[in-house]
Amino acid sequence: MLSSSARVLATRYRGNASNSWKRNSQKAAVVTTSSSPTSSPVAATRFFATLPTEEDDAMDVKVSPWEVPEQVPDEGEWEGCRRNFMSPLQISVRGSDILTNPLYSKGTAFKNGERDRLRLRGLLPHRIMNIHKQIDRFLITLRDLDSNIRKNIMLEDLHDRNETLYHRVLVDHMEEMAPLIYTPTVGQACQEHSSRFRRPRGMYFSEEDRGHMAAMVYNWPQPDVHVIVVTDGSRILGLGDLGANGMGIPVGKLSLYCAAGGIAPHRVLPVVLDVGTDNKELLEDEFYLGAQKPRLRGPEYYHLVDEFMEAVRYRWPNVLVQFEDFDSSVAQRLLDKYRNEHLCFNDDIQGTGATTLAGLLGAIRAKGEEVTSLGDQRILIVGAGSAGIGIAQVLYGAMLEQGYTEQQAKDSFFICDQHGLIGEERVGKLTPETKPFARAEDDGMSIVDVAKKHKPTIVLGVTAVGGLFNEEFVRELAAGVERPIIFPLSNPTVKAECTAEQAFEWTDGKCIFASGSPFDPVEMVDGKTYYTSQCNNMYVFPGVGLGATLCGAKKVSDRMLYIAAKALAECVPEEDLARGQVFPHISKIRMVSHKIAVAVIEEAMRDGLATKISAEDAKDLNEFVARKMYYPEYVPIVEKRTITI
Numbered sequence: 001m002l003s004s005s006a007r008v009l010a011t012r013y014r015g016n017a018s019n020s021w022k023r024n025s026q027k028a029a030v031v032t033t034s035s036s037p038t039s040s041p042v043a044a045t046r047f048f049a050t051l052p053t054e055e056d057d058a059m060d061v062k063v064s065p066w067e068v069p070e071q072v073p074d075e076g077e078w079e080g081c082r083r084n085f086m087s088p089l090q091i092s093v094r095g096s097d098i099l100t101n102p103l104y105s106k107g108t109a110f111k112n113g114e115r116d117r118l119r120l121r122g123l124l125p126h127r128i129m130n131i132h133k134q135i136d137r138f139l140i141t142l143r144d145l146d147s148n149i150r151k152n153i154m155l156e157d158l159h160d161r162n163e164t165l166y167h168r169v170l171v172d173h174m175e176e177m178a179p180l181i182y183t184p185t186v187g188q189a190c191q192e193h194s195s196r197f198r199r200p201r202g203m204y205f206s207e208e209d210r211g212h213m214a215a216m217v218y219n220w221p222q223p224d225v226h227v228i229v230v231t232d233g234s235r236i237l238g239l240g241d242l243g244a245n246g247m248g249i250p251v252g253k254l255s256l257y258c259a260a261g262g263i264a265p266h267r268v269l270p271v272v273l274d275v276g277t278d279n280k281e282l283l284e285d286e287f288y289l290g291a292q293k294p295r296l297r298g299p300e301y302y303h304l305v306d307e308f309m310e311a312v313r314y315r316w317p318n319v320l321v322q323f324e325d326f327d328s329s330v331a332q333r334l335l336d337k338y339r340n341e342h343l344c345f346n347d348d349i350q351g352t353g354a355t356t357l358a359g360l361l362g363a364i365r366a367k368g369e370e371v372t373s374l375g376d377q378r379i380l381i382v383g384a385g386s387a388g389i390g391i392a393q394v395l396y397g398a399m400l401e402q403g404y405t406e407q408q409a410k411d412s413f414f415i416c417d418q419h420g421l422i423g424e425e426r427v428g429k430l431t432p433e434t435k436p437f438a439r440a441e442d443d444g445m446s447i448v449d450v451a452k453k454h455k456p457t458i459v460l461g462v463t464a465v466g467g468l469f470n471e472e473f474v475r476e477l478a479a480g481v482e483r484p485i486i487f488p489l490s491n492p493t494v495k496a497e498c499t500a501e502q503a504f505e506w507t508d509g510k511c512i513f514a515s516g517s518p519f520d521p522v523e524m525v526d527g528k529t530y531y532t533s534q535c536n537n538m539y540v541f542p543g544v545g546l547g548a549t550l551c552g553a554k555k556v557s558d559r560m561l562y563i564a565a566k567a568l569a570e571c572v573p574e575e576d577l578a579r580g581q582v583f584p585h586i587s588k589i590r591m592v593s594h595k596i597a598v599a600v601i602e603e604a605m606r607d608g609l610a611t612k613i614s615a616e617d618a619k620d621l622n623e624f625v626a627r628k629m630y631y632p633e634y635v636p637i638v639e640k641r642t643i644t645i
């Protein structure tokens with residue numbers, strides 16, 4: 001039980017919330033694949049005849065978008081800048097087909113010139129609202145709702161109606177919206193997916209589709225997909241096997257790809273491999289929408305994944321595939337199978353590892369120690385699944401980079417699973433990835449005894465067991481070291497190994513705390529406020545995906561993830577570290593993704609893995625990446641015409 005000495009601040013800490021990380025070009029939003037109609041002088045005349053009228057411009061565009069040249073700011077001045085030129089979006093559909101297409105619709109923001117041009121006159125109410133007014137109105141209704149799941153539903157309804165407005169709400173209000181479209185609320189949204197189903201989003205591939213997948217991918221309406229997030233629903237957050245209900249995870253991750261990573265919404269595809277479920281409740285649920293049969297296993301399962309991978313690469317040869325929330329019984333094997341031949345990575349293994357490394361570098365700095373002292377830390381990882389072993393591998397690699405020997409690096413780790421500390425006695429039963437971390441002694445030792453005997457400086461929770469870090473354990477940690485670093489990383493919030501209040505209370509406010517799902521800062525009886533951070537792979541995957549796709553990387557290398565972690569760690573200002581915050585404020589996530597993407601491209605170029613960076617682009621990668629990042633903003637829409645002269 002919690003004493004009353006700790007209570008959550010009523011108002012969430014906002015930090016230096018700046019919403020002004022703007023993209024500098026709208027080019028990525030152009031859905032057409034046709035060549036520019038301005039390519040001949042005659043065509044150009046006709047094309048410009050369809051440009052917005054003065055009346056359009058007068059509505060809310062302060063400077064005519066057509067006259068101002070692109071202005072590229074100096075490095076360091078990206079924030080707040082924005083290019084005034086907006087390429088028009090050329091589309092073939094007209095009238096109500098525009099209003100019902102979420103990629104094109106602006107709702108009430110269509111101006112009069114556009115309403116005429118696109119045959120929308122009479123289909124919309126009289127009053128024209130610009131995007132800012134639309135956001136204000138949306139937020140009033142959203143904030144009036146009494147539960148996060150209702151807010152999630154309202155946001156997803158908007159997602160289905162108007163992608164630009166949806167993503168702009170996310171970009172401008174990331175701190176408020178991320179917990180609604182992502183962890184923790186997305187966990188509940190997945191659990192209730194079948195009963196609340198309204199309209200499909202993404203693609204499903206099942207056993208019945210074997211032999212058809214290469215054709216099926218052509219059912220997806222967008223010609224140029226850059227990023228796929230795929231799950232088989234076998235381990236959704238810490239909620240276990242949710243089968244096809246897991247679709248909310250790829251959808252939520254891809255919303256972050258767009259809003260936080262600057263990938264345009266028409267370039268992302270969420271996928272569920274619906275291979276059945278072993279969740280008894282779902283097998284008996286009359287409304288469950290997935291395949292109601294036990295999970296496909298063994299060679300048949302791997303053949304199905306193989307066919308899927310071949311199919312998506314056949315249609316989109318350069319697509320990045322992010323594996324998400326696959327059970328650890330298959331996750332590493334799939335990664336090993338595809339990592340060198342497809343552009344892909346496993347977010348739970350590699351993304352989480354990189355994110356945690358960044359958070360630990362920050363925490364070590366916050367303690368006033370050298371960041372290069374990673375191998376001198378005593379790191380207790382509780383949970384030896386995808387996330388736990390993924391983190392250990394990335395930290396181990398970072399220690400070698402810092403100059404520690406393999407043995408010194410291995411000696412830093414204490415890894416526990418359900419049976420306690422993993423020791424050499426059970427080496428025969430361990431996976432090849434876990435084996436190197438087995439301790440020579442103390443096999444099966446409880447986490448409390450590990451804390452007593454080995455006095456870890458760092459504790460990471462990746463067990464999906466809510467409350468596992470109990471008072472006895474946390475007090476033992478605090479007794480062992482001056483300032484323990486405690487990261488309960490399991491999601492959603494109910495699965496966190498301890499809460500922020502518990503961690504601060506049981507360590508007398510001395511710990512550095514970061515969690516997988518967000519926690520509010522805590523005010524203790526002494527009146528002091530203790531700050532929290534969110535350690536979630538959302539800080540890494542959008543930037544890695546952006547960088548890898550922009551440079552046409554042949555693969556995602558381990559070093560790219562290491563570089564991404566370092567870039568992320570560098571984004572934390574000293575004043576945040578001083579109050580124990582070891583990740584950048586969430587409102588800065590676009591800036592973080594930009595920086596990671598640049599670092600990933602540089603690494604890809606160094607390693608000969610980049611296939612798409614021209615000499616011109618390479619001159620200024622900051623500018624190149626910023627220019628390519630999607631920013632959700634209404635652009636003028638024009639008819640796509642076939643002109644024969």
Ligand SMILES: NC(=O)C1=CN([C@@H]2O[C@H](COP(=O)(O)OP(=O)(O)OC[C@H]3O[C@@H](n4cnc5c(N)ncnc54)[C@H](OP(=O)(O)O)[C@@H]3O)[C@@H](O)[C@H]2O)C=CC1
Pocket residue numbers: 235236237238239327328347348352355382383384385386387388416417418419420461462463464465468489490491492495515516517535536537538
């Ligand atoms: N913050 C973030 O960015 C991320 C967080 N996560 C979270 O991490 C959690 C785990 O994910 P993942 O690694 O894929 O899951 P897995 O199921 O692969 O691994 C869970 C591990 O926890 C161990 N475990 C279970 N109960 C206990 C216990 N009582 N004491 C010690 N160890 C225990 C299991 O042991 P055994 O093998 O013996 O069963 C297993 O090794 C999830 O909640 C997920 O949401 C995941 C990715 C990213």
Ligand SMILES: CC(=O)C(=O)O
Pocket residue numbers: 183236237238325347348490491516536537538
């Ligand atoms: C964050 C994440 O990827 C997970 O909890 O699985």
Ligand SMILES: [Mg+2]
Pocket residue numbers: 237324325347348
């Ligand atoms: Mg995950």
